[in-house]
Amino acid sequence: MEKQIILTGDRPTGNLHIGHYVGSLKKRVELQNSGNFQQFVMIADLQALTDNANNPEKIRSSILEVFLDYIAAGLEIDKTRFFLQSQIPALFELPMYYSNLVTLARLERNPTIKTEIKMRGFNRSVPVGFVTYPISQAADITAFKAKFVPVGEDQLPMIEQAREIVHSFNSTYGEVLVSPEAILPDNKSCHRIVGIDGNAKMSKSLNNCIFLKDDPETLRKKVMSMFTDPNHIRVEDPGETENNPVFIYLDAFSTPAHFEKFLPEYKNLEELKAHYQRGGLGDVKVKKFLANVMEDTLAPMRARRAEFEDKKDYLLEILARDSAYAREITNQTLQEVRAAIGLNYFSNNKL
Ligand code: ATP
Ligand code: MG
Numbered sequence: 001m002e003k004q005i006i007l008t009g010d011r012p013t014g015n016l017h018i019g020h021y022v023g024s025l026k027k028r029v030e031l032q033n034s035g036n037f038q039q040f041v042m043i044a045d046l047q048a049l050t051d052n053a054n055n056p057e058k059i060r061s062s063i064l065e066v067f068l069d070y071i072a073a074g075l076e077i078d079k080t081r082f083f084l085q086s087q088i089p090a091l092f093e094l095p096m097y098y099s100n101l102v103t104l105a106r107l108e109r110n111p112t113i114k115t116e117i118k119m120r121g122f123n124r125s126v127p128v129g130f131v132t133y134p135i136s137q138a139a140d141i142t143a144f145k146a147k148f149v150p151v152g153e154d155q156l157p158m159i160e161q162a163r164e165i166v167h168s169f170n171s172t173y174g175e176v177l178v179s180p181e182a183i184l185p186d187n188k189s190c191h192r193i194v195g196i197d198g199n200a201k202m203s204k205s206l207n208n209c210i211f212l213k214d215d216p217e218t219l220r221k222k223v224m225s226m227f228t229d230p231n232h233i234r235v236e237d238p239g240e241t242e243n244n245p246v247f248i249y250l251d252a253f254s255t256p257a258h259f260e261k262f263l264p265e266y267k268n269l270e271e272l273k274a275h276y277q278r279g280g281l282g283d284v285k286v287k288k289f290l291a292n293v294m295e296d297t298l299a300p301m302r303a304r305r306a307e308f309e310d311k312k313d314y315l316l317e318i319l320a321r322d323s324a325y326a327r328e329i330t331n332q333t334l335q336e337v338r339a340a341i342g343l344n345y346f347s348n349n350k351l
Contacts, residue, residue: 006031007146009042012062016069017209019193019202022185022252023152029074039080040144041070046085047136050129051120067315071308072212072301077318087323090330094139097337101168107131112157138162142177143330150183153191173340189251198227198245212301219298223291228283235282241273246286254293262292
């Protein structure tokens, strides 16, 4: 049996952060290493242009950075295919067909798009390409006939939109497309990682990130400056762990082994949380522990990144090679789509 297909991507708008890691990259690495799937990872340079049309240089300069972040996270050149969205014509032809199956009202209801429009202060001046990016994303996924898409929670409305397009296309033109499913992180705290400023989402566009490539000093400074429970003023005050970014990150990253190594007076996170909640545990101590946990997590990533940092020509070759392969795969889907709609005028003489 052919392997099921996985497709995901990231916008090259800057370096990848720990939200990307626990929200999606970690799962991609697991799926890659299971050997049970064929995995494609897309650097979404066209999607990045939808809100950066006048700054293409930012996108150009982020492409290999994102590739290095992938390698840092544990994705491997021999096990996963890496390609550039702009090099795959099917990905911009399919949206032309799919656009006719989606209403404006439906696009405007997308909660993630709504939040993103607000965050960017676009109002009605939102670029059309930005509001329609869920359609383009549906093309990215379906062009590969991908079954699984490992993403963070903010992407669920996009997968839903893609499923609706598949349903509409297949019932209008015949069964061609595969309906995709999102794979969320196993750990609920990782579905949407908050920013170090306490903002609801760590995001490249919000300047509230811990980047996978942050050096030890920057990392430590960021952790020590993190937002915590604003009512936990004196050490003896009871504190909240629920909406506290420091504890959310500990939920996402700490393991019992970290306690053994860095904070042996507590067995696990439950014990640490209980102490914070009843009072008597200071923020500085918790932050120092978190800084150690994060350093332990990011150090091997920095090492993997360093191996490829001065091999940029090689990375570019891989992108070209895998993009060519992705073109082949997606052109097949494109032919099927065109035939289903009846646009294959010259391969059937019955016009
Ligand atoms: P931008 O601000 O440019 O949109 P971003 O930080 O939102 O960048 P994307 O490239 O849009 O990053 O997202 C890539 C993937 O990472 C998606 O699967 C998304 O769900 C996931 N992701 C991004 N931010 C987080 C987060 N804070 N927590 C969990 N997952 C996240
Ligand atoms: Mg985003």
